[in-house]
Amino acid sequence: MSVDGMRLERRNATGLSEIRPQLLDVYAEIYAARLDEEFHTVERFDERLGWNTEVPGFTAVVGYLDETPVGYAYGCTLQTGTRWWNGLRTPVPDGAIVEDGARTFALSELMVVEKMRGTGAAKAIHDELLSGRLEQRVTLLVEREHPKVRSLYEGWGYEWFGEALPSTDSPLYDAMVLRLDS
Numbered sequence: 001m002s003v004d005g006m007r008l009e010r011r012n013a014t015g016l017s018e019i020r021p022q023l024l025d026v027y028a029e030i031y032a033a034r035l036d037e038e039f040h041t042v043e044r045f046d047e048r049l050g051w052n053t054e055v056p057g058f059t060a061v062v063g064y065l066d067e068t069p070v071g072y073a074y075g076c077t078l079q080t081g082t083r084w085w086n087g088l089r090t091p092v093p094d095g096a097i098v099e100d101g102a103r104t105f106a107l108s109e110l111m112v113v114e115k116m117r118g119t120g121a122a123k124a125i126h127d128e129l130l131s132g133r134l135e136q137r138v139t140l141l142v143e144r145e146h147p148k149v150r151s152l153y154e155g156w157g158y159e160w161f162g163e164a165l166p167s168t169d170s171p172l173y174d175a176m177v178l179r180l181d182s
Contacts, residue, residue: 003063003121006070008128011060013053019062022069023049030111039169052076052108056101061129063112063121071112071121073129075138078104084139088175090162105133105180107140123156136181141166141173150174 011019027045034040052058057077062069078084078099084106085097107129112121130138141164142150150160158176165172 003116003119003124005065006116006121006124007064008125009062009064010128011062013058016053016060016074019069020046020049023062023072026069026072026111026113029113039167039171048108049074055079057105057135059129061125063116063125065116070116071110071125073107073110073125075105075107075109075129075140077101077135078106078139082106085164085175087164087166087170087173088162089165090175092162096161102134103136105130105135105138107138110140122152126156130180133180136179138178138180140176142176144172144174150176153178 016023024042024046028035028042031040031045035042038044052074053076055076056079058074059076060072060074063071079101080099082099084099088097107126110122110126110129112125116122138158139161140153140158142153144163153176154160156178158178161175161177163172164175
């Protein structure tokens with residue numbers, strides 16, 4: 001999928017460091033109304049981004065208009081002993097959350113600036129991020145308070161997996177899963 005004028009660039013953890021300040025600026029623009037919430041401060045987001053870059057399989061895709069980032073997505077492959085599922089509050093079948101370092105790609109963030117919403121930019125970034133992935137499935141968390149976003153992901157093939165509260169100060173999320181191996 002192409003969005004007029006948007007260039008997509010794939011980055012690994014090393015390649016992300018040079019543009020990290022720009023990504024933090026995009027985050028601050030998107031979450032401007034919530035930056036006073038402890039969980040949504042730029043500093044906390046930067047910590048979460050840092051944790052992701054340390055995990056094998058980390059990949060990011062950044063969308064640019066001219067030389068300005070207008071959206072991005074990133075994630076990593078869930079490793080054995082991951083804490084990703086620790087906040088899951090819904091019973092799931094045996095083995096459903098057992099990770100081996102190759103089974104599940106966790107899409108940690110997908111965001112686009114307001115002027116790019118509704119243009120297909122988010123889907124283009126998403127699809128490029130998942131292009132060529134070898135994992136069986138992708139998981140993500142979407143805030144329970146954002147049913148439109150959850151509906152968007154459902155339209156892309158994601159299914160509800162359970163309710164999650166990743167940390168004591170985080171919002172309540174819906175965990176979703178998309179099968180890649182079907």
